[in-house]
Amino acid sequence: MPSLLMFTFNGYMLQRLKYITHNIAGYICFFVSLLVQFKCNMTSKNTSIPVHKLQERTDKGIMMSYVSAGAERGKIPSTMHRDDHYIFLFQESGKSKMILDFQEIELNGAGIFYILPAQAHQILEFKLTSGWFLAVDTSMFDASYRTVFEEFISQQRPVKPEIADLGQIKQCAELLYLYYMRKEQSFVSDTALRALVSAYVGMIAEIYLLGEPQKSIRNLRPQVITRQFRKILRTNFKSLKKPSDYASELCLSLSYLNECVKEETGSPVSHWVHQEIVLEAKRLLCYSGANVKQIAFSLGYDDHTYFSRLFTRLSGMSPLQFRKLYRE
Helix, strand or coil, X not given: CHHHHHHHHHHHHHHHHHHHHHHHHHHHHHHHHHHHHHHHHHHHHCCCCCEEXXXXXXXXXXXXXXXXXXXXXXHCCCCCEEECCEEEEEEEEXXXXXXXXCEEEEEECCEEEEECCCCCEEEEEEEEEEEEEEEECHHHCCHHHHHHHHHHCCCCCCECCCHHHXXXXXXXXXXXXXXXXXXXXXXXXXXXXXXXXXXXXXXXXXHHHHCCCCCCCCCCHHHHHHHHHXXXXXXXXXXXXXXXXXXXXXXXXXXXXXXXXXHHHCCCHHHHHHHHHHHHHHHHHHHCCCCHHHHHHHCCCCCHHHHHHHHHHHHCXXXXXXXXXXXX
C-alpha cells in the first residue's frame, strides 16, 4: 500500500511539474512576444521626426504667449521637432539660441525671427528673455506674406528692426494678444482676429522684405521664375528629382531655367534639388530612428544603394557616418 501511494504521489507530482513547466514556457513566450511587439512599436514611432500640430492644441488657428525675463527653463521646448504651422518670435530683450536645420541661430537683444512649417528645430537657450511667441496656421494670414518668407528671403536669419518699427510691432502684438485672450466672443470675432494676425505678420514680412538686397528691376523675369522654381521644389522634391522635371512644370526649356536660377542664386537647378533632398535626409538621420533604406524610400528612392552613393557624394560622408557624427 505505501508503495502504491508513493507511486500515485510521484505520478501526481510529475503531472504538476509538467503543467507548471508548460505554463512557465507559455508565460515566457507571452512576455517575449510583448517585448518584441513593444520594440517594433518603438521603432515605428521613431522613424519620423515628431510633428507638433496646431489643430490638436487649439481651434482658433493661433496660439500666442508672452515670455517674461523670469520664465523657468523647464517651460521652454527642448526637443527637436517640426511644426505644421508658422512660428514668429518677437524678442524684446535678452538672449535666445536655437538649432534650425543644423544651423545655430542666436538672437541678442531686440529682434524678430520666423520658422517655416516642416523645419526641424530645437530651442537651446532663453537667457533673461522677454518677448512674444506666435504659432499660426497658414490660413490665418494673406498668401502674399507666405511668398515673402518662402520665396523672397534669400537667407533665413534674425532681423533687428529700427526702433520705430519695434514700437509698432510691440503695439500690434499687445493688441493681438489682448484680443486672443478675450473670453467673450461674437460672430465677428474670428474675422477681427484674422485681421490682427494678418497685420502683425504683414509688418514682420515687410521688415524682412525691406532688408533684402535691392536688385535691378531691368529684368524681373529671372527673379519670378526662380521664386516659382523654389516654390515647386519645396513641395515636390520627393517626387521630382530631375532638373528637367521642374522645367516641364514651369513650361520652360531646361537651359533657360538653369540660366535664370543660376543668375539669381549662383547655382544651377540640380544643386538646389540635391540640397533639398540632402537636408531632409539629414533631418531624418539625425532626429529619427528610421534606417537608411526607410529614409531612401520616404524620399522617393526605390534603390537605397543609389541614395547612399548620392548622399555620400554630396555630403562627403555616408548616411551612417553622418548619423554617428551628429549623435555623438
